[in-house]
Amino acid sequence: MKNIPVSTTINGDPIEFLCGPDETLLEVLRNRLGLTGAKEGCGTGDCGACSVTLNGRLVCSCLVLGAEAEGGEISTVEGLAAGDALHPLQQAFIDHAALQCGVCTPGILVAAKSLLDKNPNPTETEIRYWLAGNLCRCTGYDKIIKAVQIAAEEMRSA
Amino acid sequence: MALDSQAKKVFKQVGTRPRRPDGVDKVTGRAMYGADATAPGMLFARVLRSPHAHAVIKSIDASAALAQKGVKAVVTSADFGVPEDLFIRDVQDNCMARGKVLYDGHAVAAVAAVSDAVAKQALKLIKVDYQVLPHVTDVDEAMKPGAPVVQQGRTEENVGPGFSENVTTYCEFGHGDLVAGFAKADRILERSFKTAATHQGYIEPHACLASVTSDGKADLWCCTQGQFHVRNVCAEIMGMESSQLRVTASEIGGGFGGKTTVFIEPVALALSRKTGRPVKMVMSREEVFRATGPTVSSSMDVKIGMTRDGRITAAEAHLRYQGGAFPTGTVTMGGQSAFAAYDLEAVRTYGWNVMTNRPKEAAYRAPGAPMAIYAVESVVDEFCQHFGLDPLDVRLMNAAKKGTRSSYGPTFDAIGLIATLEAAKAHPHYTAPLGPNQGRGLSCGFWFNFGGNTCVTLNVNSDGTIGVTEGNPDIGGSRASISLMAAEELGIPYDKVRTIVADTNSIGYNDITDGSRVTFSVGLATIQSARNAIKVMCARAAKIWGIDEDAVIWEDGAAKPSGPNAGDFEPMTLAEIAAVSAETGGPIAGHHEVNADGAGVSFGVHLADVEVDPETGATKVLRYTVFQDAGRAVHPDYVEGQMQGGAAQGIGWALNEEYIYGKDGRLQNAGFLDYRVPVASDLPNIDTVILEIPNPGHPYGVRGVGETPIVPPLAALSNAVSRAVGVRMHELPMSPPKLLKAMNGKG
Structure with a gap:
């Protein structure tokens, strides 16, 4: 099986890579491009630790083939901060202890940003259902939900 | 180390909520976990696992795999010796089956290849000839004479007759006259319970990167709760000296006890040794479920006698825990913890550890306690309902307190059970109204907590900042807590301290991050390290001032003359002393090494409101409040996080x-889709109330908090369900079909 050349934009930068026809976008990000922020928690789309956006849509990168990203725009956790300036979600997660081990955090941040892009003022229930695809085993979600609410409020008033 | 005599002292930093030092790394994707490391020339490894629950390995033929391009090595049990030490042998045999496979998912061979794809392909080319044997996965079945025997010759002497060889150990705890106690009861209840095995469910699968060089040195990077334990076990399996195997703990993506042992590290080391190249090995989620340790499943009988006004007169429990294919000791902790919340005249617990054809159990948060306490707290609640008594009043009436002879032997020192019960009673949650199909349940919880071997170095840098070097992987924010305690003791700002978790060659031995020991033990060692550094700094100031060392005291981050008689000198701050350290005797550091005791037990009480859907049997948690004694909450955010x-x-x-498990002995739900852990939409906010009853065994009064909170939910929810729909479940989980069946059957 020959590798396929793929041209994409990742976190705003033009990126080209070669990947096998059966290689997932997650494998490409982690193993070929050194973007290890997205994590593999299950490889079956159940845990959300590998969440990225592809053309603005929230996806589990373990369920997307690298080749499918041709011509696409990908955003990962590594692109969330603007240089030194953390995204309000990132800052709220630190300030309000919304992470413990932190391995689900990249996926949850990407998913939460995707929610706030669509709905700047979600209810608690909307946040809980939107993040239902992102497993966290440490926090019981309580502080995560609150941090998303706080970041949303801050972004609305900014 | 005893509680500081000025226990009432006002803390300036302990109890505040500063940002954690690993925060930015973790929100930007920069933090390095087990699977995130790479090395030049690295190979990828995969493990071939048994499809059978129990079988003899007649032969393994790897020739076709080895002939595949890009395959560099295959290892089987033939590549390992047979360790003399039984503990080490079990660990090794669990990592790579020797002679027999003992459970579905047991490793039989491993491949290292130039890519993950080639390694996966090669697994299919390894031919294993199995002779399938009868298997057993249920604890009660496994105990019966005539049951398929998982391993022979592992039964300890005190196990009585009448059992199969799968029963490995027996234990008994308690005191008092049970017969006399039960005679005083107005009612005696005898109930049986079962709980399923559950998995720790950490989101990060096990992963490691091993690099063995031809001169006998090795480096191992892995996600673990204890790099020193990994080092010791792997060095013994590999026949290496400890100093030559440096183990570095990556950031850890959850553990909850499940990363207190090794599953893949010796195999990766063996492959690296065989190929002469670095080898990376990462488990899939399916492998994590099939081949790493879940907790035990249990079968239990509880008998309690109570007077009609709510006094427990006698209590006993029989606990049977299966811990998979190797001997384990978990039932001991179940037997010790079952009645720990109660002050009892007559109490006895009996426990049996049992082997089955399941993966070897690993520790899971308060191992052994949740199921035993679930059974006890369910029976206590049934009494409360029967006699029409308030469940908190009954617990208050029987609660263990300072001076109580615990059900497992020791006499309790200052403990916080009564305070947590009273806090629960005073909380608005306890009296909030409930609707139809709704019920409120509660349960006590307990964990022993642990201290153990701990070693800390605290370096005073010449610019007046502090580096703390410790050896326990940070599970839930402990670096922040350690930094806080160092800052508190030294009297300098929190952000002047950076705490790191060191590899096995950079600091002395530390026990595993387990037993809720880190904030307690590492904190204690950090405080003492700081005191030792302060002693040095006072001596340096004395030298500069030309006065006696004893005439210098440390206050608010500075050395000061102890009084007018000591001389009239301006205080010297830590930074000022550090800046001139080269002229006063060289670098300044404090160390402390200890095998800490005095961990101080922890009690909690949980209140849970549920609503049961009468059509589906689905239970929704509506409101949840956790009350727990933390001794001293060093960083309250992370105490709440544990709760x-x-x-x-x-x-x-x-x-x-x-x-x-299916009839074929294979695990049927080895993935997060079918093994469903709570997601955000399943849960309400979880409110927390921290009580602070100082632990007499820690200078600041700290108690471990990590494990107790998993204990009460089991009974709290079962009790809530029974009050919501009038059905008492005796089996966990209370999944909708089971609950619906019970509701329909109550007739």
Whole structure:
């Protein structure tokens, strides 16, 4: 099986890579491009630790083939901060202890940003259902939900 | 180390909520976990696992795999010796089956290849000839004479007759006259319970990167709760000296006890040694479920006698825990903890550890306690309902307190059970109105906590900042807590301290991050290290001032003359002393090494409101409040985090999570889709109330907090369900079909 050349934009930068026809976008990000922020928690789309956006849509990168990203725009956790300036979600997660081990955090941040892009003022229930695809085993979600609410409020008033 | 005599002292930093030092790394994707490391020339490894629950390995033929291009090596048990030490041998045999496979998913061979794809392909080319044997996965079945025997010759002497060889150990705890106690009761209840095995469910699968060089040195990077334990076990398996195997703990993506042992590290080391190249090995989620340790499943009988006004007169429990294919000791902790919340005249627990054809159990948050306490707290609640008594009043009436001879032997020192019960009673949650199909349940919880071997170095840098070097992987924010305690003791700002978790060659031995020991033990060692550094700094100031060392005291981050008689000198701050350290005797540091005791037990009480859907049997948690004694909450955010996270895991255990085995002995739900852990939309906010009853065994009064909170949810939810729909479940999880069946059957 020959590798396929793929041209994409990742976190705003033009990126080209070669990947096998059966290689997932997650494998490409982690193993070929050194973007290890997205994590593999299950490889079956159940845990959300590998969440990225592809053309603005929230996806589990373990369920997307690298080749499918041709011509696409990908955003990962590594692109969330603007240089030194953390995204309000990132800052709220630190300030309000919304992470413990932190391995689900990249996926949850990407998913939460995707929610706030669509709905700047979600209810608690909307946040809980939107993040239902992102497993966290440490926090019981309580502080995560609150941090998303706080970041949303801050972004609305900014 | 005893509680400081000025226990009432006002803390300036302990109890505040500063940002954690690893925060930015973790929100930007920069933090390095087990699977995130790479090395030049690295190979990828995969493990071939048994499809059978129990079988003899007649032969393994790897020739076709080895002939595949890009395959560099295959290892089987033939590549390992047979360790003399039984503990080490079990660990090794669990990593790579020797002679027999003992459970579905047991490793039989491993491949290292130039890519993950080639390694996966090669697994299919390894031919294993099995002779399938009868198997057993249920604890009660496994105990019966005539049951398929998982391993022979592992039964300890005190196990009585009448059991199969799968029963490995027996234990008994308690005191008093049970017969006399039960005679005083107005009513005696005898109930039997079962709980399913559940998995720790850490989101990060096990992963490591091993690099063995031809001169006998090795480096191992892995996600673990204890790099020193990994080092010791792997060095012994590999026949290496400890100093030559440097183990570095990566950031850890959850553990909850499940990363207190090794599953893949010796195999990766063996492959690296054989190929002469670095080898990376990462488990899939399916492998994590099939081949790493879930907790035990249990079968239990509880008998309690109570007077009609709520006094427990006698209590006993029979506990049978299966811990998979190797001997384990978990039932001991179940037997010790079952009645720990109660002050009893007559109490006895009996426990049996049992082997089955399941993966070897690993520790899971308060191992052994949740199921035993679930059974006890369910029976206590049934009494409360029967006699029409308030469940908090009954617990208050029987509560263990300072001076109580515990059900497992020791006499309790200052403990916080009564304070947590009173806090629960005073909380608005306890009296909030409930609707139809809704019920409120509660349960006590307990964990022993642990201290153990600990070693800390605290370096005073010449610019007046502090580096703390410790050896325990940070599970839930401990670096922040350690930095806080160092800053408190030295009297300098928190952000002047950076705490790191060191590899095995950079600091002395530390026990595993387990037993809720880190904030307690590492904190204690950090405080003492700081005091030792302060002693040095006072001596340096004395030298500069030309006065006696004893005439210098440390206050607010500075050395000062102890009084007018000592001389009239301006205080010297830590930074000022550090800046001239080269002229006063060289670098300044404090160390402390200890095998800490005095951990101080921890009690909690949980209140849970549920609503049961009468049509589906689905239970929704509506409101949840955790009350727990933390001794001293060093960083309250992360104390709350432990309380909330433990509660969520316990809720999953009570309602959904279980290992389901088919008749073929294979695990049927080895993935997060079918093994369903709570998701955000399953849970309400989890409110927390921290009580602070100082632990007499820690200078600041700290108690471990991590494990207790997984204990109460099991019974709290079962009790809530019974009050919501009038059905008492005796089995966990209370999944909707089981609950619906029980509701329809109550007739």
